[in-house]
Amino acid sequence: MSCSEWKEYKLGDIIDDIIDNRGKTPPTVEEGIELIETACLIGNNKNIDFNKVSKYVSLETYKTWFRSGHPKVDDILISLVGANMGNLCIVKEERGAIAQNLVGIRLNKNICNPQFIYYVLSSYNTQQALKNMNRGSAQPNLKISDLVNLNIKLPSLEEQGKIADILSSLDDKIELNNEMNKTLEEMAQSIFKRWFVDFEFPNEDGLPYKSSGGEMVESELGMIPKGWEVKTIEEISTTVSKGTTPTKKDMDSAEDENNINFIKVKDIDDYGEICLDNLEKIPESVHNGKLKRSILYEKDILFSIAGTIGRVTAIDKTLNNSNMNQAIAFIRLKDCRNMFNFIFYLLKSEKTQNDIKSNIVQAVQANVSLGVLKAIKFVQPSKEILDKYNNIAMNIYDKQQNIRYENNDLKIIRDNLLPKLMSGEIILDKKIIIY
Structure with a gap:
C-alpha cells in the first residue's frame, strides 16, 4: 500500500x-x-x-x-x-x-x-x-x-501488523538483552558480597576462606582477612570531584555547536546504565573552558550525590570526553586496571549505599558532600585475591558492555526505521522477523 x-x-x-x-x-x-x-x-x-x-x-x-x-x-x-x-x-x-x-x-x-x-x-x-x-x-x-x-x-490493518511486527521484534530483543544484563548485575553483586563482605572468597584449596578457618585480624572496620588493609576512596584516587552546570551566559556566548554529551542524574537508570537517547549537549568551547575540571574519560566512575542519591555508573568508550552537572561526582582511580571492578561494585554494595545515605543533608535538594565520598572506608584485598576477582568481574562487566552496545545499535536501527515505516517511505511486501 x-x-x-x-x-x-x-x-x-x-x-x-x-x-x-x-x-x-x-x-x-x-x-x-x-x-x-x-x-x-x-x-x-x-x-x-x-x-x-x-x-x-x-x-x-x-x-x-x-x-x-x-x-x-x-x-x-x-x-x-x-x-x-x-x-x-x-x-x-x-x-x-x-x-x-x-x-x-x-x-x-x-x-x-x-x-x-x-x-x-x-x-x-x-x-x-x-x-x-x-x-x-x-x-x-x-x-x-x-x-x-x-x-x-x-x-490497512494487515500493513499495520507487518510494521508493528518488525519494530516489536527489535524492542523484544532489546528487552531480552536488558533482562540478561540485570541477571549479570545480580551475579556481580552477589560475588562481590560473598568475597569482600562475607570474606568467603576461595582459599588456596578452593574452599570459602572465613568458614574454612582462614586467619582473621582486628581492624578499625572489624575482623578482616590477614594481609588486607583498610583504605579510603581518597587514598586510591587521583581525583574525586563533581561537575558544574554551565551558565546561560556561557551557553549563549559560545559560537560553536552543542556537540559534547552532558550527563545528569536523570540519565542514569537504577541499573547503572546511561541512557543515551536524550542526553543534553554543550558546546566544546564551554566543555574545554569553564567545565574543564569535570571532563570525563573512559573508566571514570560516577556517583550521584544530589536528588536521587547513590546511582553508580562508569564512562565507557562511547562517552569518553563527555561532561556532567554538579549532582554527580566522579572518581578517577590511581590504579584503574586493578581497582576499577572492585571500587565499581564497592560503591554499589548495600553497605556503602547505606553508609552514604546516612550522611545525606536535607536542604533544598537532598545531597551528600564530596568529603563523605572521599572518606568511604573499605577493606582492600591482597593482590592475589584481587587478581582472581578481576578475572571474574571483568568478564561480567565486558559482557554487560557488549550487550549495551548491541542495544544501542538496535535502537539506532529501530529509530531509523520508525519514521520511514510510519510515513510509508518503506513499503513491506512480506513479514520480516528479526532474531
Whole structure:
C-alpha cells in the first residue's frame, strides 16, 4: 500500500474508551495494588516500569475510586503532565491502577493495531506534535481534548501488523538483552558480597576462606582477612570531584555547536546504565573552558550525590570526553586496571549505599558532600585475591558492555526505521522477523 492510500483519522476516531483517574491522588496503603504514576513511563521504553512503583492502593479503593476502570492488555498509557509529558507505554498484563496525570486509551481493533499506534505515538514527529500541544506554564501539560484531535494516518490493518511486527521484534530483543544484563548485575553483586563482605572468597584449596578457618585480624572496620588493609576512596584516587552546570551566559556566548554529551542524574537508570537517547549537549568551547575540571574519560566512575542519591555508573568508550552537572561526582582511580571492578561494585554494595545515605543533608535538594565520598572506608584485598576477582568481574562487566552496545545499535536501527515505516517511505511486501 503506497503512502497515498493511507487514510487520515483523528486519534479520537479510533478510540473505543478513555481510562483516567478522578484527577486526585487516591488514598494509598503500604501494600496492595500498584499505582502506576508518570515515573513508570520511561521514554523509549515500551513497557511499564513496575520497579518505579512507590505507591499502592487497597482492593476497595481499586474497585471504587477509579471511575473509568483500569488498564487492560493493549491499552496505551500516556503521561499528560511534567517532564515526562508525552511518554507512553503499552499494557502487557492487567495489573495496577493509573494515577492522575496519566490517561489510558483503548483502541478500536477493527480499525487499528494497538502496537502500530504505540509506534506512531512514540515517533519523533508525533512527539513533537504533542509537545506543541503543551498548555502548561509552570510545567508541561497536555489536555485530553487536544490529544484526541491529533491527526494520524493509517495503512490497512494487515500493513499495520507487518510494521508493528518488525519494530516489536527489535524492542523484544532489546528487552531480552536488558533482562540478561540485570541477571549479570545480580551475579556481580552477589560475588562481590560473598568475597569482600562475607570474606568467603576461595582459599588456596578452593574452599570459602572465613568458614574454612582462614586467619582473621582486628581492624578499625572489624575482623578482616590477614594481609588486607583498610583504605579510603581518597587514598586510591587521583581525583574525586563533581561537575558544574554551565551558565546561560556561557551557553549563549559560545559560537560553536552543542556537540559534547552532558550527563545528569536523570540519565542514569537504577541499573547503572546511561541512557543515551536524550542526553543534553554543550558546546566544546564551554566543555574545554569553564567545565574543564569535570571532563570525563573512559573508566571514570560516577556517583550521584544530589536528588536521587547513590546511582553508580562508569564512562565507557562511547562517552569518553563527555561532561556532567554538579549532582554527580566522579572518581578517577590511581590504579584503574586493578581497582576499577572492585571500587565499581564497592560503591554499589548495600553497605556503602547505606553508609552514604546516612550522611545525606536535607536542604533544598537532598545531597551528600564530596568529603563523605572521599572518606568511604573499605577493606582492600591482597593482590592475589584481587587478581582472581578481576578475572571474574571483568568478564561480567565486558559482557554487560557488549550487550549495551548491541542495544544501542538496535535502537539506532529501530529509530531509523520508525519514521520511514510510519510515513510509508518503506513499503513491506512480506513479514520480516528479526532474531
